[in-house]
Amino acid sequence: MSTPAIEVRGLRREFRASQGLFAAPRRVVAVDDVSFSVPAGSVLGVVGESGCGKTTLARMILGLMEPSAGEVLVDGKRLDGMDRRARARLIQPVFQDPFSSLNPRRRVSDIIAMPLVAQSNVTTSEVNRRVAESLERVGLSTEQGTRFPSQLSGGQRQRVAIARALVLRPRIVVCDEPTSALDVSVQAQILNLLAELRRDLGLTYLFISHNLAVVEHVASEVAVMYLGRIVEKRESEALFRDPRHPYTRALLDSVLTPEPGLGVPDVGLGDIMPDPANIPPGCRFHPRCPACFAPCAATTPRITSLEDGLVECHLAG
Amino acid sequence: MSALLEIDDLRVTFGGTAAVRGISLTVEKGETHCLVGESGCGKSVTSLAVMGLLAKGGKREAARLSFAGEDIREYDEKRMSRLRGDRMAMIFQEPMTSLNPAYTVGSQMTEVLRRHRGTPRAQAVDRAVELLTRVGITAPGLRLGQFPHQLSGGLRQRVMIAMALMCDPELLIADEPTTALDVTVQAQILRLLAELQKDLGLGILLITHDLGIVARVADRVSVMYAGEVVESAPTAELFRAPRHPYTRGLLSCVPVPGKVKRGDPLGSIPGVVPRIPPGFSGCGFRDRCSFAEAACAGPLPRRDVGPAHEALCILPEGVPA
Structure with missing residues (x-):
């Protein structure tokens, strides 16, 4: 079997949320013991409500945030201890807001060149050639390369962000609400x-979105996150059917x-909102679950393997 | 009987720039009229113009602008402010920025009633509790004493709705009321609005960019592009037979489960939403339109293209079905 593009084992991340000057800080578990792998060339969609931990997960996979426990392997290599430059050649991000993720004081071509320049072993002519190639790939003109981000529309800015992500020819792109x-x-x-x-280009995507119609359209597999756990992960077609x-x-x-x-x-979820600082015992979804029964409040459900994925629910066991 | 809200040939300019270029629409009592369009098309400016809340430098002109049969064009600020929050209420996209962070929910809610009606505090508090319960908030007493930042996004939006209802408005203008919320909460809020409308006979002008919301809640839809209503029709009719090239394009951009195969490209509209320069005439969509011809630069006819269905386009029947 070929090496998965992304492999995540027992990944966990805690934050300490201050409660004021004298109160003890609360412990917020944003990602709680998450394991999965993404085969090369596929698209894993990650969905869930705000605060479910999807962005925290993405940041750890990008190496932008240290996990509290567990490990991330990208292209079979452990992310911790990997040189930043080597990491950048493997995996690149595209973020949500092209208005804040691009430096407003630099020209588009300089923004796209930045990852190459940071590699410091690339000649100027090579940089120019690859920037031109990247611009063309995402459908921007050479002339647009000379502009500032403020002179472009939202869609064009997102194309710049994608061009920047591609300039190092990475294998994996993490798209967070692109x-x-x-x-x-x-x-x-x-x-x-x-x-x-x-x-x-044979890329692998980790595609994070709250828009399920979009995820259905792009993802080959979908992971559903709830309060830091992946509660269901299935082949896209099966999950939506x-x-x-x-x-x-x-x-x-x-x-x-x-x-x-x-x-x-009528979604039937009631009006209790999930709070990552106050995760309910048993199944963490049980206070909102329309199908909740006796064991849900008491015991944590185990992961059940299915033919086309996995689900974490007492009803599936 | 006249409509609850009647807008005829509304124009708004900022400096020389035309943000709204002659739109007309009506909202009947008990009806939801959706104004749909992409950012910059002038939909929010339209709602602000109706409420008399345009930013400084904004100029409003209209052939007619009436609320419950009364011409409100010549209302001064004092009369408008008596209307706003009373018979005509508004909810905005981000409840965090439209609630005052320094006052409790209770004091903000009761202020509406005390100001407009001079209702004594105790009675106003009773009304606030009643409405918070009505919008599905448990423990309303507790919520009244809390500050906006202590509430979740969904709760804040419910508070906004309850606050808008304090004086029994006849018209509710909702500008992207669920855009900042999770899909699950969005469904709850939209159900609530529909229910309230049925019970109270509210007329709702709902502004959104989301065609899914339009399909599910609107009685009538007006599609805006570059400051104009390019197509207007009853909801089912619009989705069944979109006649304007822009509406057609917009509908093809939305991935619909089961309709677009995964991996197949989505429909898309080439180009970007234009900025309309002063003195611009003709169709604002013509640079992105595959049906464009020379006549598109001239004055456009507004034609009937179906039952209660109008399109602003040179194509006599609109885009062929």
């Missing part, structure tokens, strides 16, 4: 571009597809 800040007509352009790049975790079902039910006459669905 289209959430964009208009729908532009979102479609960027999603189509990402799909084309993956096909042409037949969700096994009640939380996944609720998420799918709450998607408003543009089909008139159906009205707004």
Whole structure:
């Protein structure tokens, strides 16, 4: 079997949230013992509500944040102890907001060149050649390369962010809500571009989004996160056809597809909000779960393996 | 009987720039009219113009702007402010920025009633408790004493809605009320709005960029592009037979489960939303439109293209179905 592009084992991250001057800080577990692997060339979609830990997970996989426990392997190599430059050649990010992720005082071509320049062993002519190549790949003109980010539209800025991510020819790109800040007509352009790049360059994506319709469209496999745990991870098609975790079902039910006459669905989650600083005992989803029964409040469900993935629920066991 | 809100040929300019270029729409009592469009199309400016809340430098002109049969064009600030928050209420996208962080939920909610109606404090508190319960907040007494930052996003938006309802408004203008919320909470909030509308007979002008929301909650839809309503129709009709090239393009951009195969490219509209320079005439969409021809630079006809269905386009029947 070939080496997975990303492998994560027992990953955990805690934060200490201050409660004021004299109170003891609270411990917030943002990612709690998460393990999975992403085969090379595939797209793992990660979905969940805000605060479920999806961005924390992405930051640890990018090496931008130290895990409290567990390890990340990228292309079979451990991330901790890896040289920053070597890491940058393997894995690159594309963030949500192209308005804040680009340096406003640098020209587009300089922004795209930055990762190459930081490698410090690339000649100027090589840098220029690769920047031009990157610009062309994402559909920007040479002239647009001479502009400042403020002179570009949101979609064009996101193309710059993608060009910067690709300039080192990485194997893996972590996309954290890459289209959430964009208009729908532009979102479609960027999603189509990402799909084309993956096909042409054989990239692997970790694709984080709160938009399930988008994830269904791009992902080959989907992980559903709830309060720091992956509660269901399945092949995309199977997950959307037949969700096994009640939380996944609720998420799918709450998607408003543009089909008139159906009205707004009753998701049945009640109005208790998940709080990562106060994780309920037993199954962490049980206070909101419409299918909750006796064991849910008492015991933590075990991971059940399915033919096409896994689910963490008492009902599935 | 006249409509609750009637807008005819509304124009808004900032300096020389036209943000809204002659839009007309009506909201009937008990009806949800959705104004849908991408950022910069002028949908929020439209709502602010109706409420008389345009930023400094904004100029409003209209052939008609009436609320419950009364012409509000010539209302001065004092009369407008008496209307706002009373018979005409508004909720915004980000409840954190539209609630005052320095006052408790209770004092902000009761202020509305005390100011508009001179209601004594105790009675105003009773009304606040009643409405917080109505919008599905458990322990309303506790919430009244809390500050906005102590509430989750979903709770804050419920508080905003409850606050908007304090004076029994007839018209509710909701500008992207669920955009900052998780999908699960979004569904709850939209259900709540629909329920309240049924019970109270509210007219709602809902501004959104999300065609999913439009499909599920609107009675009527107006699609805005570059400061104009390019197409307007009853919801089912618009989704069944979109006639304007922009509406058609916009609908093809949204991934629909089961409709677009994974891996197949989504439909997309080439180019970007233009900035409309002063003195611009003709169709604002023509640079991105595959049906564009020379006549698109001239004045455009607004045609009937179906039952209660209008499109602003040179194509006589709109885009062929």
